Amino acid sequence: MRELKILxxxxxxxxLTYIGVEPFAHxxxxxxxxxxxxxxxxxxxLNKKGDPKKGAETFMNAGCVGCHGVxxxxxxxxxxxxxxxxxxxxxxxxxxxxxxxYDEKFLANLIKNPAHALMVEHKFNDKRPFPMTAFMGxxxxxxxxxxxxxxxxxxxxxxxxxxxQVFIDACGRCHNVKYDKWTVIGEKPKLETDKQKAEFNLxxxxxxxxxxxxxGTTPPDLSIIIRAKSEEHLMxxxxxxxxxxxxxxxxxxGVTKENAEKIISYFEKVGDRKKxxxxxxxxxxxxxxxxxxxxxxxxxxxxxxxxH
Amino acid sequence: MAHFSKANSISEWLDQRLxxxxxxxxxxxxxxxxxxxxxxxxxxVVLMTMFxxxxxxxxxxxxxxxxxVNLAFxxxxxxxxxxVHFGWLWRHMHGVAAxxxxxxxxxxxxTGIYYGSYxxxxxxxxxxxxxxxxxxxxxxxxxxxxxxGQMSYWAAQVITNLFGGIPVIxxxxxxxxxxxxxxxxxxLTRFFMLHVLLLPLIIMAIxxxxxxxxxxxxxxxxxxxxxxFDYEAEKYKNGQKRESKVIPFWPVFISKDLFVVGVxxxxxxxxxxxxxxFAMDPINFEPANPMKTPPHIYPEWYFLWSYEVLxxxxxxxxxxxxxxxxxxxxxxxxxxxxxxxxxDRSPVVAPxxxxxxxxxxxxxxxxxxxxxxxxxxxxxxxxxxWIGFFASITFLILLLVVLPIITKKEAKSVGxxx
Numbered sequence: 001m002r003e004l005k006i007l008x009x010x011x012x013x014x015x016l017t018y019i020g021v022e023p024f025a026h027x028x029x030x031x032x033x034x035x036x037x038x039x040x041x042x043x044x045x046l047n048k049k050g051d052p053k054k055g056a057e058t059f060m061n062a063g064c065v066g067c068h069g070v071x072x073x074x075x076x077x078x079x080x081x082x083x084x085x086x087x088x089x090x091x092x093x094x095x096x097x098x099x100x101x102y103d104e105k106f107l108a109n110l111i112k113n114p115a116h117a118l119m120v121e122h123k124f125n126d127k128r129p130f131p132m133t134a135f136m137g138x139x140x141x142x143x144x145x146x147x148x149x150x151x152x153x154x155x156x157x158x159x160x161x162x163x164x165q166v167f168i169d170a171c172g173r174c175h176n177v178k179y180d181k182w183t184v185i186g187e188k189p190k191l192e193t194d195k196q197k198a199e200f201n202l203x204x205x206x207x208x209x210x211x212x213x214x215x216g217t218t219p220p221d222l223s224i225i226i227r228a229k230s231e232e233h234l235m236x237x238x239x240x241x242x243x244x245x246x247x248x249x250x251x252x253x254g255v256t257k258e259n260a261e262k263i264i265s266y267f268e269k270v271g272d273r274k275k276x277x278x279x280x281x282x283x284x285x286x287x288x289x290x291x292x293x294x295x296x297x298x299x300x301x302x303x304x305x306x307x308h
Numbered sequence: 309m310a311h312f313s314k315a316n317s318i319s320e321w322l323d324q325r326l327x328x329x330x331x332x333x334x335x336x337x338x339x340x341x342x343x344x345x346x347x348x349x350x351x352x353v354v355l356m357t358m359f360x361x362x363x364x365x366x367x368x369x370x371x372x373x374x375x376x377v378n379l380a381f382x383x384x385x386x387x388x389x390x391x392v393h394f395g396w397l398w399r400h401m402h403g404v405a406a407x408x409x410x411x412x413x414x415x416x417x418x419t420g421i422y423y424g425s426y427x428x429x430x431x432x433x434x435x436x437x438x439x440x441x442x443x444x445x446x447x448x449x450x451x452x453x454x455x456x457g458q459m460s461y462w463a464a465q466v467i468t469n470l471f472g473g474i475p476v477i478x479x480x481x482x483x484x485x486x487x488x489x490x491x492x493x494x495x496l497t498r499f500f501m502l503h504v505l506l507l508p509l510i511i512m513a514i515x516x517x518x519x520x521x522x523x524x525x526x527x528x529x530x531x532x533x534x535x536x537f538d539y540e541a542e543k544y545k546n547g548q549k550r551e552s553k554v555i556p557f558w559p560v561f562i563s564k565d566l567f568v569v570g571v572x573x574x575x576x577x578x579x580x581x582x583x584x585x586f587a588m589d590p591i592n593f594e595p596a597n598p599m600k601t602p603p604h605i606y607p608e609w610y611f612l613w614s615y616e617v618l619x620x621x622x623x624x625x626x627x628x629x630x631x632x633x634x635x636x637x638x639x640x641x642x643x644x645x646x647x648x649x650x651x652d653r654s655p656v657v658a659p660x661x662x663x664x665x666x667x668x669x670x671x672x673x674x675x676x677x678x679x680x681x682x683x684x685x686x687x688x689x690x691x692x693x694w695i696g697f698f699a700s701i702t703f704l705i706l707l708l709v710v711l712p713i714i715t716k717k718e719a720k721s722v723g724x725x726x
Contacts, residue, residue: 282581293570
């Protein structure tokens with residue numbers, strides 16, 4: 001009985017310290033953030049119904065392919081990543097999957113006013129214009145034309161995308177994931193000779209330098225970001241970077257909630273790939289010690305029986 | 309030359325040459341421990357278990373770890389955590405054990421304080437134990453640097469910088485410790501050496517001393533009773549096990565310890581697999597970046613109370629700057645417990661609940677240290693700074709002023725010095 005009382009005291013003060021140092025201290029250190037709902041309610045909704053066929057025409061006439069590739073439709077990117085980064089700071093995204101990845105309201109607003117939809121107006125202005133020019137329309141109803149383009153992008157987008165593909169399209173032109181061989185200029189190929197390695201590294205370094213000039217900072221490698229930041233933090237940060245880290249160079253990504261979850265799931269696969277093994281092995285070890293403890297107790301009882 | 313007859317078994321052969329039977333008697337089978345104890349007396353064996361886990365897991369990690377600022381982070385987070393079979397297990401075991409070992413050390417220390425096990429001949433046990441606390445702290449600090457994450461770097465930056473506050477030699481000392489003008493590769497490699505060689509050697513030597521220091525004054529018991537160990541041991545050996553006040557280390561004492569170790573291991577492995585963030589801070593999974601200061605820099609939980617004493621003095625007093633006062637208080641806080649056997653002026657060895665004012669002193673000290681620990685992590689702004697200040701002052705007064713006064717009174721009431 002006395003032992004249990006002592007145990008209760010030890011457990012109480014241990015828990016008190018733990019609660020103070022972990023949950024309580026962290027609640028004081030990080031200000032509470034309203035969770036981002038991925039509804040993009042600050043943006044104007046798309047009131048027109050788009051026509052994908054018209055959208056295809058508008059898309060070509062608007063000159064989007066001057067910068068963007070649409071590989072799935074046989075339109076290659078006009079520039080390779082390194083040259084594109086020299087011109088724009090970053091490789092403009094290929095739009096094959098855009099209709100499946102990004103929220104349609106976000107896409108429409110992006111086409112009309114990129115810096116506003118991306119929430120990077122604090123970094124870009126008239127003196128330093130955002131590299132993507134706003135679409136001013138082809139003379140007809142602007143909102144209808146934008147709706148048509150969005151409808152077109154949705155019509156060509158694949159129905160299913162795997163987690164990594166979503167990451168590559170939405171994040172992979174700024175962020176490396178070196179533990180998964182992903183670089184900002186693409187999947188790292190097998191490099192046989194020293195010359196190939198040097199050439200690849202030069203390309204990567206050039207791109208990264210241009211990217212740094214463009215953003216003012218080098219975006220972090222995301223290999224183990226899932227161990228560094230909580231899922232909640234990552235969801236909020238992707239959904240609305242400024243709400244979490246005011247003044248950050250990171251643009252609002254504009255993905256749908258489902259795709260944001262896919263990106264998180266990719267981070268988990270890459271950054272915490274031993275999770276299943278960790279949980280099953282630890283359970284077995286715990287089971288071992290439960291059995292160990294039962295035997296230890298029986299042994300103790302046999303040794304202490306004739307002492308009192 | 310001694311005469312050796314033919315041995316009939318391996319143990320006899322060894323006994324002739326190494327006296328293993330006598331050795332076993334001296335170390336275990338006839339090493340006497342009081343019977344009147346509770347599970348807190350098992351913390352020593354729990355600590356030994358944790359130290360063994362740290363040593364073994366450390367050896368495995370050492371096979372893949374690379375002490376180089378360009379390679380360290382990936383060798384830990386990719387090679388060990390993702391490539392090597394069960395590398396993650398060794399790392400989680402090492403990281404979590406490094407943190408919970410301090411929980412057990414604190415329980416062990418407060419047990420010693422509660423039952424008065426630091427005086428009346430037991431001073432060397434206490435001092436060698438305190439030396440272990442200090443060397444474990446150095447071991448923990450140097451180990452935390454090795455993954456070269458954000459907190460590794462910034463903790464190294466802040467803590468090495470503290471030595472700059474030492475008069476005259478401070479600035480040179482900081483450079484000497486870092487091996488460079490700033491925290492750099494040379495800092496990592498020397499702390500690597502300390503972590504895997506010099507400090508473990510010293511720790512093992514002090515563990516030997518700590519065990520040896522128990523031989524003469526013997527282990528204390530739940531009532532602080534003065535036991536005649538030779539007399540009680542004879543009783544036990546004569547079969548009067550019930551009447552004897554002592555038990556042999558092997559197998560009686562250890563049988564209870566192993567049960568406690570078993571329970572503790574269940575708790576420990578739960579932390580290893582499912583609840584490790586408290587020991588493996590998420591921020592250290594971001595690579596070290598000298599250009600990006602984290603918004604909050606704080607040490608691991610077991611250093612927080614002394615860190616708060618350092619921060620607690622946040623305003624200048626006359627000619628003394630806040631930094632200097634804090635540093636002096638921090639210095640005192642780190643050595644004050646060494647002096648405990650002499651700050652306690654009373655000869656009474658008894659559990660705190662039988663020692664009047666000492667009982668209140670004990671619980672106030674414990675709560676004050678928990679407050680220091682919690683506020684050591686909170687941002688030192690507004691009311692937090694003042695709570696930290698008062699808790700720091702309280703800590704120093706409790707040990708330097710209150711303890712000598714109340715124990716002096718106690719000594720008088722029991723009839724002066726022993």
